[in-house]
Amino acid sequence: MFDQTSFAIEAHHLAKTFSTQAGIIRLFNDLSLTIRQGESVAIIGQSGAGKSTLLSLLAGLDTPSSGSVKLSGIDLNQLNDTARAAWRAAHLSFIFQSFHLLPELTALENVRLPLDIRGDKQAEQLAARLLEQVGLASRQTHYPAQLSGGEQQRVAIARAFVTQPAILFADEPTGNLDADTGENIITQLFELNAQQTTTLVLITHDSALAARCDRQFRLEQGILNEGLLS
Amino acid sequence: MMTKLALRQLKTQWRRPDGRALLMSIFLMTCLITLLNLTGERLQKSLVTRSAEMMGADLVLNSGRPLSPEWTARIKQSGLTTTQVTQFSSMVEAGDELLLTSIRAVDEPYPLQGKIVTSPAQNRETSPSQNKKTTEPSAALPSAGTVWAEATVLERLKIKRGDSLQIGYSTFTIERILISSPDRGTGFRSFNPQIIMRSQDLAATRVLAPGSRVQYRVLFSGPTKQVTETEQAFRPLLKSWQRLYAAKSDQPTSRNAMDNAAQYLKLSALFALLLGSFSIYLSLRRFSADQHRRTALLMSLGLSRKQLFQLFSAQLLAGWLLAAIPGTLLGLGLHHVVMWKLGTLLPQPLPPVGTLSLLSSPLLAGAILMIAGLATLLPLGNTSVLSLIRNDTNQAKSDKRLYWLTPLLVFLLIALFVDSITLALLLSISLLLCGWVAGLCVQFLIHTLNQSLKTKIRLFPLLTLRIRQQRQWHRLQGGVLTLLLTLMTVLFFARQDMLAQWQGQLPADTPNQFVINIQPWEKQSVTQWLADKGIPSTLYPMIRGRIESLNGQAIATAFTPEQRQHNALNRELNLTWGDQIPTHNTLIEGQWSNEDRAISIEKSMAEELSLTLGDELGFRVGSDLFSGKITSIRGVEWASFRPNFYVIFSPGVIDQLPATYITSFKINTQQKGASAELLQAFPTLTLIDIEQVLLQAQDLINKLSDSASLILLLTLLSGLVLVITTLQQDLAQRRFEVALLRTLGASANQTRSLDLLEYLLMGLSCGVMACVMSESLLFIIYKSLLKLDPQFHLLLWITLPLLATLLFTLTGLLTRKALTLPASYRLLKSSNS
Incomplete structure (x- = not known):
């Protein structure tokens, strides 16, 4: 299924415009970016700069007004809805700012859910192992409401890695956490990332966090510049 | 695990107020529709599909007068199996108790369709083996000198099987209890407690006399073709006092009342369906509005649209099962309560509950749930994982066509249901x-x-x-x-x-007793008897006749088609005569006149038939033809419980015609036994x-x-x-x-x-x-x-x-x-x- 390419993500001449009553808003124009497999990349920028829109284009959740995105050599926009959803399920994972755990499932059940969806028979062991890796072995049977914010995000991280994704998109993963907890979470995130050689795309507005990635990009006024400083 | 997720999701989501509202709507809707559907269907079934059994024949000739020799000959010629029934209302008596009943005097074979079901009653004299409470179709008719009576008769008269009751001059023993019988008669007669006797015993009771309100019926039965031929042959020959009912097309039994009941049930069902559909739709809309995040998350974890659809469908299905089954069961229970309540009003035994109609209500609820579910939950498939990243709560774009389709489909379902x-x-x-x-x-x-x-x-x-x-x-x-x-x-x-x-x-002085069928030779003694008891009363002669013409013109040309529908032109009227206006009537127009052939008519009849003073109405009583000129118009209080007449003649016109007398009077609480005494003194009177x-x-x-x-x-x-x-x-x-x-x-x-x-x-x-x-x-x-x-x-x-x-x-x-x-x-x- 994969093309013989060393690039996890190739985005060429991406443009995204929105039409509103006031006229057409051009969020960015002619934006290109390539990310190697196993690389970690941070995209930083001010609120409203279009970071989340860029992430959604890169993850194939949204279609660009022009330009193309290839993930592991595949142009998702050429696939139909079902095939695209199936490809995403097999190769991508997400970590969200607000954790998004299902309240009626235990920590273990939340982690194994993506494996269950694809019918993996090893779901239970794999999920338990991931929970152990994020230090929540003793909290397996707890429900989200019984966990702290940091613990909930660790469950979310375990859930994101349990499928051994090729690419992981993390959208402000520490945005809802205090500094210390955030630091712990990030350490665990990078550890798992290193172990699984996952390609990591991290959206943040925190320069210190961005600095821990292999490369950094700053999105400003529709232009993507490499490097932390504008 | 997916099943587990579906079940867990179900459990938490049905705990939400909108989930509960949805379950409650389905529950109430199935309950109500089951109740209405079953009740409606059984009412209709008991009237339509079993009408032959209920009529006791394939064809019934109903006549207000005894059959003429020509008719007797015609009936013989028809070649069908026939039998005659005489039905009349009469007060029956046992000890101090009185009851207005409907009595059928019949001959073998009877009935020609359906069967009479009777029960041996509990009786002290019967041996234990005879004492079992079985019901059995009876092969024969009451033995001479005995009657079969419905349980109500026994209850009201406070007697048991084997006891006797009095009809007119005769005393009868109650041989069996009537559980159900076809041929109950039409109109209010069919609601009265029923008694069956042999026609050979009728004459001795002397209850029937000229002018008595009696229905003479001939029942026919035979091959369908022959029945149809007979029906076609008889129909043009029918006189105004005769009606012909065919089991195929007519349901004589209180059709109007049942039609109204059916309409009421349909209206209720429609209301319930509209309310239910609306609640289901709104609660699902509310429910789906809260599912966007969850849907987006599940999709980000790899759930396909198909799996999503399965997940929600399973949830709807489970919700439906959870609510529709108890709803249907409760509806069935309530239906039985209603049937038990209405029990004596309906012909027994009732047809069984149809499986299809029992299933139709939960199926209907399921269909509405699915239609509403599609409209509200399908758009969830368009949810984007993007909403989790942007944290927006914008709902997925829904298909506008679905919103228009939903009410349309629900309406079609409802139309299908109310037929x-x-x-x-x-x-x-x-x-x-x-x-x-x-x-x-x-x-x-x-x-x-x-x-x-x-x-x-x-x-x-x-x-x-x-x-x-x-x-x-x-x-x-x-x-x-x-x-x-x-x-x-x-x-x-x-x-x-x-x-x-x-x-x-x-x-306070409104009469509470009506007496009809007073024969001319009893007039004097009844008046005397009432006077002796200190009961004021006036006896009015009553002659049954028809209006035949207006100012010399036949009805067909003298009146408009609407006017020709008026009751007064379509049945025999009760005519009377007198030399002064009844005290409880008011003179509205003209003058009371005792001139020869003067008549006074009732106000509403005058208005509806556009009759004015000076008009001349022609009448027929039996073979006699005569006319009268309108000299006054009277106001009549129909609910006064006094003898009231559309037409009153001046003396000298109809005095010689055979008449019976009618009166009404008030009996005080102290005189309670008086009506029983009156009936004992004059057993042929009909007292109401x-x-x-x-x-x-x-x-x-x-x-x-x-x-x-x-x-x-x-x-x-x-x-x-x-x-x-x-x-x-x-x-x-x-x-x-x-x-x-x-x-x-x-x-x-x-x-x-x-x-x-x-x-x-x-x-x-x-x-x-x-x-x-x-x-x-x-x-x-x-x-x-x-x-x-x-x-x-x-x-x-x-x-x-x-x-x-x-x-x-x-x-x-x-x-x-x-x-x-x-x-x-x-x-x-x-x-x-």
């Missing part, structure tokens, strides 16, 4: 229109009431804002609640008032105890309206569920508003008061509006249907607004959840992020 597009359309439109008008009025009332609070409460500006925000929901809630309360109130008061007011309006007839009518009305109330009560519950559902529609908006107020410094008490004030205004407005609508409806019903003096119901104006306020406030407070200050902050924060 008529016109009826469904007509009823839906009128209900929606009434609801819409009521809703608008309620909204206006809320606005007015709120304005009146302007200087009185501090929360006024907030309340005004709230009322403006909620106005579309207020219209909906107001419309539904007002309609339901109005229907319940009208039913309650119409039933209460009908008998109470009717009896109350009667003057009006109080007893009223009691029987009251019983009938109570039974029918109890069943109707049960149906309405369930409908009211469905309405409340709809109100709850609508209250939840913008719960998020309400909570957000409350949270904002809380963080801006409002106390928990103040926000509570705001909600409470809104509910109070809403309930009060609905109550007042329901009062207005009920009084108007009751006014119309009293004026045009029940012919009663309209009344103002003070009790209604006090209780209904109170009740509505209580209902609405309680419902509102039940769905309301208090919000703490920290929770308010969190809510605002999450909404902003």
Whole structure:
């Protein structure tokens, strides 16, 4: 299924415009970016700069007004809805700012859910192992409401890695956490990332966090510049 | 695990108020529709499919007079199996007890279709082996000198099987108890307790005399072709006093009453369906609005659209099973309660409950659930994982076509269910229109009431804002609640008032006994007997005759087609003669005249047939033809329980014709035994105890309206569920508003008061509006249907607004959840992020 390419993500001449009553808003124009497999990349920028829109284009959740995105050599926009959803399920994972755990499932059940969806028979062991890796072995049977914010995000991280994704998109993963907890979470995130050689795309507005990635990009006024400083 | 997720999801989501409202709507809808469907179907089935059995024949010739020799010959020639029945109403007597019954005098073979089922009764003299309570089709007819009587007869007369009762001059032993029998007769006769006797015993009772109201029936049975030929041959030969009923096409048994009942059931079913569909749709809409995040997450974890659809369908299916099965079972139970209540009014035994109609209600609910589910849940498939990243709560784009398709499909389902597009359309439109008008009025009332609070409460500006925000929901809630309360109130008061007011309006000296069939030779002695007892009475001669012409022209040309439908032109009238206007009539036009061939006619008949003073009406009594000139027009109080006549002749015209006499009088409580004594002295008289007839009518009305109330009560519950559902529609908006107020410094008490004030205004407005609508409806019903003096119901104006306020406030407070200050902050924060 994969093309013989060393690039996890190739985005060429991406443009995204929105039409509103006031006229057409051009969020960015002619934006290109390539990310190697196993690389970690941070995209930083001010609120409203279009970071989340860029992430959604890169993850194939949204279609660009022009330009193309290839993930592991595949142009998702050429696939139909079902095939695209199936490809995403097999190769991508997400970590969200607000954790998004299902309240009626235990920590273990939340982690194994993506494996269950694809019918993996090893779901239970794999999920338990991931929970152990994020230090929540003793909290397996707890429900989200019984966990702290940091613990909930660790469950979310375990859930994101349990499928051994090729690419992981993390959208402000520490945005809802205090500094210390955030630091712990990030350490665990990078550890798992290193172990699984996952390609990591991290959206943040925190320069210190961005600095821990292999490369950094700053999105400003529709232009993507490499490097932390504008 | 997916199943586990579905089950877990189901468990938590059905715990949500909208989930519960959905379950409750399905539950109530299946319950009501099962009840209405089964009841309607069994009423209809017992009337239509078994009409041959009920008629006791394939063809019935009904005649108000004994058969002429020509007819007897014709009947013989038909080649069909035939038998004759004579049916009449008569008071029967046992000890001091009297009862108006319907008596059939029959010959073997009887009946020609269906069978008579009797039961040996509990009897002291019977041996234990004979004492078992079995029912069996009886092969023969009552032995000579005995009768078969329905259990009601025995109960009312306080006698047992084997005891005797008196009919006219004869005494009969009760041989068997009649469980069910075909050929009960038509009209009110069929509602009276029934007795079957042999025709050879009839003459000895001397109950029948010229002028007696008797139905002579000939029952026919045979091959279908021959029956049809006979029917075709007989139809053109029928006289005005004769009717022909074919089992295939006619259901003579109180068709009108049952038609009305069926219409009522259909209207109720339609109302229940509309309410239910609306609640289901709204609760699903609310439910799906909250599913976007979850859907987006599941899709980000790899759930395909197909799996998503399966997940939600499984959930809907489970919800349907959870609610529809108990709903159907309760509906079935209630149906049996209703059938048991109506028991004696319906021909027994009832046809069994049809499996298909039992299943049709849960299937209907399922179909509505699926249609509404598709419209609300399908768009969830368009949810984007993007919403999790952007944290937006924007709903997925829904297909507008689905929103139009849903009401259309639901309407088609309803039309299919009530089996008529016109009826469904007509009823839906009128209900929606009434609801819409009521809703608008309620909204206006809320606005007015709120304005009146302007200087009185501090929360006024907030309340005004709230009322403006909620106005579309207020219209909906107001419309539904007002309609339901109005229907319940009208039913309650119409039933209460009908008998109470009717009896109350009667003057103290209103007769409570009617006596008919007084033969000319008994006239003197009956008058004397009553006078001796100190009972004032007047005996009127009664002759049955038909109007044949007006001013020399035949009816067919003298009257318009509408006028020709008038009762007076279509049946034999009771004619009388006298030398002065009856004291209880009023002279409206002209002068009472004792000139030869002068007649006085009743006001409404004169108006409807456009008759004026000086017109000459031609009559026929038997073979005699004669005419009379209208010299006066009288006002008649038909509900006065006195002998009343359309036409009164001056003396000398019809005096010589065979007549029977009729009278009515009042018996005081001290004279209670007098009617029994009168019957003992003159056994052939037919005495009708009006109080007893009223009691029987009251019983009938109570039974029918109890069943109707049960149906309405369930409908009211469905309405409340709809109100709850609508209250939840913008719960998020309400909570957000409350949270904002809380963080801006409002106390928990103040926000509570705001909600409470809104509910109070809403309930009060609905109550007042329901009062207005009920009084108007009751006014119309009293004026045009029940012919009663309209009344103002003070009790209604006090209780209904109170009740509505209580209902609405309680419902509102039940769905309301208090919000703490920290929770308010969190809510605002999450909404902003």
